[in-house]
Amino acid sequence: MELLKKRILEAGQYLGKGILKVDGFINHQVDPQLMDQCGKELAELFKDCGATRILTAEISGIAPALMTGKYMNLPVVYARKHKPITMPDQVFLTLAPSHTKGRTVELIVSPEYLKAGERILIIDDFLASGATIAGLVRLVNVAGAELVGIGALIEKLFEGGRAMLSAQQAGLQIESLACITKMDDSGLEFQD
Amino acid sequence: MELLKKRILEAGQYLGKGILKVDGFINHQVDPQLMDQCGKELAELFKDCGATRILTAEISGIAPALMTGKYMNLPVVYARKHKPITMPDQVFLTLAPSHTKGRTVELIVSPEYLKAGERILIIDDFLASGATIAGLVRLVNVAGAELVGIGALIEKLFEGGRAMLSAQQAGLQIESLACITKMDDSGLEFQD
Numbered sequence: 001m002e003l004l005k006k007r008i009l010e011a012g013q014y015l016g017k018g019i020l021k022v023d024g025f026i027n028h029q030v031d032p033q034l035m036d037q038c039g040k041e042l043a044e045l046f047k048d049c050g051a052t053r054i055l056t057a058e059i060s061g062i063a064p065a066l067m068t069g070k071y072m073n074l075p076v077v078y079a080r081k082h083k084p085i086t087m088p089d090q091v092f093l094t095l096a097p098s099h100t101k102g103r104t105v106e107l108i109v110s111p112e113y114l115k116a117g118e119r120i121l122i123i124d125d126f127l128a129s130g131a132t133i134a135g136l137v138r139l140v141n142v143a144g145a146e147l148v149g150i151g152a153l154i155e156k157l158f159e160g161g162r163a164m165l166s167a168q169q170a171g172l173q174i175e176s177l178a179c180i181t182k183m184d185d186s187g188l189e190f191q192d
Numbered sequence: 193m194e195l196l197k198k199r200i201l202e203a204g205q206y207l208g209k210g211i212l213k214v215d216g217f218i219n220h221q222v223d224p225q226l227m228d229q230c231g232k233e234l235a236e237l238f239k240d241c242g243a244t245r246i247l248t249a250e251i252s253g254i255a256p257a258l259m260t261g262k263y264m265n266l267p268v269v270y271a272r273k274h275k276p277i278t279m280p281d282q283v284f285l286t287l288a289p290s291h292t293k294g295r296t297v298e299l300i301v302s303p304e305y306l307k308a309g310e311r312i313l314i315i316d317d318f319l320a321s322g323a324t325i326a327g328l329v330r331l332v333n334v335a336g337a338e339l340v341g342i343g344a345l346i347e348k349l350f351e352g353g354r355a356m357l358s359a360q361q362a363g364l365q366i367e368s369l370a371c372i373t374k375m376d377d378s379g380l381e382f383q384d
Contacts, residue, residue, distance in 0.1 A: 019277065023276075023278050023302065023304070024304070027278065028269065028270065028276075028302060029268065030267070030269075031267060032259075032266075032268055058250070059254070059272075062254045062258075063254060063258050066224050066227065066254075066255050066258060067224075069222070070224035070228055073225065074224075075223055075224075076221065076222045076224055077220065077221045077222075078222070084215075084219070084220075085293075086207060086215050087220070101277075102277070110215065112216070113215075
C-alpha cells in the first residue's frame with residue numbers, strides 16, 4: 001500500500017537492533033485518516049475470508065483492527081495483557097515474548113467473545129517474529145474457533161514470522177500492507 | 193446519544209461497587225459501527241473548540257479517540273502506561289490511580305507529540321472520578337499546551353469527576369454521550 005510505505009519512509013525512524021519507530025503515526029500518535037485507509041485496504045484483501053470476528057492484541061493492534069472491523073462490519077476483540085476486574089474467572093490465556101518490551105506478556109481473552117466454530121481474522125500493527133500473533137493463534141485454537149487470516153500493517157519479512165505462521169497452517173492467507181525486506185542504517189527496502 | 197444509551201441498557205452489566213461492565217462493545221470487544229457513530233457525535237459537539245490534537249489514555253480510550261479524530265481530522269495521541277523502547281529518555285509523566293485496576297498507573301507522553309501552544313481535546317471511554325483524565329490534564333499543563341475540552345462516552349455523574357475537573361478550569365467544555373445519574377442493582381438512570 002503506497003500511502004503507508006510513503007509515510008514509513010518519510011516519518012519512520014530506524015533505531016537499530018531491528019526496531020522501526022513509527023510512534024508518529026501508529027504506535028503513540030495515530031493518524032486516523034491513514035488508519036482508516038489501512039483498514040479499508042485490509043478489509044478489501046480479506047473480503048472473501050468469511051470472518052465472523054476480528055481478534056487483535058492491545059495496545060497498538062486496536063487502531064488497525066478497529067478500522068478493518070468498521071469496513072468489514074465485524075466486532076473487534078482485543079486480547080488484554082492484564083486481566084481487568086470485569087473479566088470472568090475462567091479465561092483463555094497464553095504467554096508471548098514481546099520484543100519491544102523485552103519481557104513475556106500475557107494475552108487474555110474472555111470466552112464470552114471467542115467461541116467455538118467462529119471464523120477469526122487476526123489483525124495487528126506489526127508482523128515481525130510472529131510471536132504475538134502466534135499467541136493469538138493459540139487463543140483461537142484453544143477456543144475451538146477457526147483461524148481464517150492474518151493481516152498486519154507492517155511486516156518485517158526477514159524476522160521470519162510469516163514463514164513460521166505459514167508452516168503452522170498451510171494455505172493460510174497472510175497479508176501485510178508494507179512488507180520490509182531489508183532494514184539497516186542505510187535505509188529500508190520494501191517488497192515489490 | 194440514544195444509540196449508546198440503548199446499548200448500555202441492553203448489553204451493559206452492573207457488577208456492583210460502582211463497576212459498569214461494557215466489555216461486549218467498548219472495553220474488550222469493540223463495536224466499530226457504534227464507535228464510529230460516537231466519534232461522529234463527539235466531533236460534532238466539539239466542532240468549535242479549535243482543537244489541534246486529541247489526547248487519550250491507553251487502552252480503552254483509543255477507540256473513541258481514534259473515531260473522533262477521524263471526524264475532526266486531527267492526530268490522536270495516546271498516553272502510554274509503560275514506556276516503550278522507542279520513546280526518548282525525557283518524557284512527560286504523571287501518576288494516576290486506576291479504580292478498575294486497583295493500583296496507580298503511569299501516564300507517559302513523548303514531548304514529540306505534545307507541544308507548547310497546542311490546543312488539546314481529551315477523549316476517553318469513561319468519565320467517573322476523573323482521576324485518569326486529571327492525569328492527562330496535568331500532562332497538557334506541563335507541556336505548556338492548552339486544554340480546550342473533555343469528552344467521554346460514558347459518564348458516572350455521581351462519582352464527581354465533572355465537578356472536580358470543572359472546578360480546575362472554569363468554563364471548560366465537558367461532554368459525555370451517556371450520563372449515568374444513578375446505578376445500582378435495580379438498574380441505571382440516565383440524565384435527560
